[in-house]
Amino acid sequence: VSPASLSPLIDVRSMTHLHAGLSSETTEKARLELNENPDTLHQDIQQVRDMIVTRPDIGFLRTDDDFILRFLRARKFDQTETFRLLAQYFQFRQQNLDMFQSFKVDDPGIKRALMDGFPGVLETPDQHGRKILILFASNWDQSRNSFTDILRAILLSLEVLIENPELQINGFILIIDWSNFSFKQASKLTPNILKLAIEGLQDSFPARFGGIHFVNQPWYIHAMYTIIKPFLKDKTRKRIFLHGNNLNSLHQLIQPECLPSEFGGTLPPYDMGIWARTLLGPDYNDETEYTLTYDALHIKFVILCEKSHKFMKKKTGILKLKS
Template sequence: MTHLQAGLCPETIEKARLELNENLDTLHQDIQQVRDMVITRPDIGFLRTDDAFILRFLRARKCNQMETFKLLAQYFQYRQQNLDMFKSFKADDPGIKRALMDGFPGVLENLDQYGRKILILFASNWDQSRNYFVDILRAILLSLEVLIEDPELQINGFTLIIDWSNFSFKQASKLTPTILKLAIEGLQDSFPARFGGIHFVNQPWYIHALYTIIKPFLKDKTRKRIFLHGNNLNSLHQLIFPECLPSEFGGTLPPYDMGTWARTLLGPDYNDETEYTHTYNALHVKQVLGNSARDCSPKHMKRSQSVVEPGTLKHKERDDENTQPLLALD
């Protein structure tokens, strides 16, 4: 079973042992016991049950076999219940492609200080149609499907930053309970990703109001990992070091190139002016993810559409209201 830990650095293997209860001696048995539970849910079509696939679910649930099977079942059940979302689940689907080219999600090439992949969303870029919000969700789920193939990310997980600058009240009013529930079920309840933190930046007051809508659907663990920073960069940088962030978030990296992740999924010949119809190449994606070098040449640079310019966010010594996790709003 050592092949299931192939490619992992010793530090990550040790982290999996300590934090996720991953035991190489019992890993085969753990996987098989989860697989044996499949027959208990004949109503669900389990389209994939190989070792590597089940392992990512085990890691997402700290090798608890029963919780792992629940997540595995929810993963396929969510797809059965939302067939339209997954009918054309590929990067060249027009809706997904539009979302990717608009930067949904943004995926930084570097990791944070804990080895987590950093995803960013600039909320002001969302339009007000329900279909586009669903396409954004589809693009995020597709991106996570690609990223979760990396065993390091299965263990280290992800962190998400949402910049709410210029997100209008009218836009917020379109985020109905039905749409929010769809997103929460897809990301929190049905996907084997470990999110170490969800960070809100420049959130207006009505985002607090939205919390009262989504709170019943959030697990306590999720609520504790959501933080509102307002315009307080100090609190953000205490949790994600500046050297891991682009300048939009007060980091030391160049401004985020909105085409970075879209090019990764659509292929090496992607550009902002040309339409493409091919899906992502898995080998190409693997090569790009493994390359830490950033190409900031003008022909590849498309600035993020965030209205936040370097220095706009304020450094504050203390802002008790904005640095509290959303759970503190109880």
């Protein structure tokens, strides 16, 4: 059996693996909304991978099919935009090494932020299958949590969640409740800090955010929004909704059946520790990729590549013998 005759078999198996766990509805949604075509999936992934040589200044520490696919989905299979996002993902980590040196759930700063509900993650998705993240801004105790640790906890949570291919396609909703968020707390949200958050979430992460909802925001949060507006893409600006005290306008976009009682929903009050317990529970394995530091991820990925290469050589040899 020649390598050429084996490639369709390998492609079909890989393609099945890439779509494993997806419902038929989500597969169709990916086709209609994201331009995802199972017949050209590997070609799309490889074309993005081929662009890596154009950026020798960036260490692309992970380039496997599963990883690149989430970036394609985040940019609706526009390969140029996909590669730009992939490059920005690793560039952001290289430029902010201190944020990712201990990027794992048991890092003291990340652990404190998670235990304080940064972020909260609802078990029930919205009516479009989007995962709902919530932040109660007034819970930010600046003597306990730095803003950087909160951002790290949010990014780590997204790394865990984005492993789910359904969420790569359906995306996320973010609700920020500004109730009792003081002017003193707001004064700590400097332009540099806010710019860092925008770079980390909007420009450098492969997640589809279907909406960012502000509720109960005071006037000084409106002022803050005015400051950050120039850093936001048009698409992001169109997805930010300032509801104030009007929960009816929130319910027009997210059904009450998907929301806890704090947001006028029919679900019980949100348990602030539920997501932290999910990550810190007895079944949590801190050896998975998203818990590793930048350097450790590189080492682990090199080992995985070597193992994968040996496995494929062995597998190909078996197939040749059988033929």
